[in-house]
Amino acid sequence: MNRRTLAGRRFSINALRVDADESALYAAAVGDEPKAGTAPAFYSVRLVAPLWRLIYQAPELGTADQLVLHAEQRMLFHRDMRIGEVLDGHAEVRDVVGFGFGDAAIIRCTLTDTEGRSVVTMESTLAVQGSSGFPPDPRRFTQPSKKDIAVELSQYFGEETPQQYADAADDHNPLHLDDELARQAGHPRRIVHGMCTLATGISGLANKLDGRLSYVRARFTRPVLPDTAVDFTAHSSGSPNTYLVSAKHDGKAVLKSTWFRLSRIQPSTQALGGQ
Template identity: 35%
Template sequence: MIDYDKLLNFKIPEVRQTLTARDAVFYALSIGFGQDPMDARQLPYVATHKGPAVVPAMAVVIGHPGFWAADPATGIDAVKVVHGEQRITLHAPLPASGEVIGRTRVTGLVDKGEGKGALLYSEKEITDAATGKLLATTGSTTFLRGDGGFGGPSGPVIPPNPMPEGAPDIVVDLPTRLEQAFYYRLNGDDNPLHIDPEIAAKAGFPRPILHGLCTLGVVTHALMRELGDYRPEALKKLSLRFSSPVYPGETIRTEIWKNGAFRARVVERDVVVVNNGHAEFAA
């Protein structure tokens, strides 16, 4: 059972991380960069002799505190945790090397009621350890499916981005690989839901699901290709809602509007997996 005050003030360990070019390249590979060997625009992200450039979505794994919700002291039913929403704000280009500090905190809890789950809002600030400069701020909404009814407040709830009427202006299909979750988890997101069939079954899934943040990475790739010309400094903000899981091996189709709105679906099942997306790019 969640203790509202205890979880709201739960001390998530600060993370100091020394980044190398290898980390930047691995992250890019883990979200599917480099699958087209003839696309030279991707080379700065996956080949150190051409960069490396850092995919801005890497902010979600830099300074990551790990699966801290699995700590029994949180009171969270960790098996039933699902990533609901993600927000990223880039204050400066992410460095390919050097030491960074990630500081994560719980910013809000919403009790949806007995049997209806709860929402946990958290925020991470990434700073340059040498200068103290703020590099990025990320925000997450985590759906605690097994933890409603603890007596917490029913709001406020962060509203979703509105979606445009009509057909998207651009459609991008990018494949995922059957073993992709095994690679992606080495970025520090080690929830066993994504690799262990037994854990996935206990959570109500027929097989392990792809990390939501890996899906975000694939979608960010599509957005960078179409709206940012693969420039690492172009993406300024991104937010989205995860609406359904992706299974490794499926193709993610990102549907993009020129005003920065987007959603994504898996081609094989025609199911929307990302909704209410919005990205802001510099000119």
């Protein structure tokens, strides 16, 4: 079956509640410190997790869960999610493209409030094994320039981290929980969720900088194994309140093309795509 037949498909799930207990569980899993009455910014991935599953488990992709790997992520936070509010989730498969030695589904998700206003917009690239010979994503993204170090953070991901994050994010892909299935997918053993690595690092850096996260972009380049420490560094850039991020284990990058912005810029005026 042609995987590109999935392009243009839309999915929705309504009445997603921003739950206090779930929010606290997610905050604990990634070490975030949201302000009172609000959920962590990255908690939004828990709300859209069922939409992601509807797409990567679709028969058109013809793949197993453990053969799906998060490759890229962009997120625009229009405002804080308030504890107790109800949101609607919408997803569209923007395209299915070539990605290295496989294919990738590019998924745009939006969380909207009861009046239809966007609260969080995100775009995720999910890579799947097996190349169909599709052309790669033609888009190019401008990266801010790197300047001085603004803040640093070292974070340890323990053996228990994948299970804790799976429960917090409603993401129980066996790639992160089952050593044998992870090996079948080409990894030495189960790996830490890419979103766990990203959320932990970016949240910690943003908290050190005492700012509200408004935008983040990342590319996952190397899986993190449990019982691993990752060193995160935020560099100032040529753009106001924008920080480039390096994330390394033993000198090897686990994230590339990664940066974030803080809330001193009005987030609703930013575009998701290019920056």
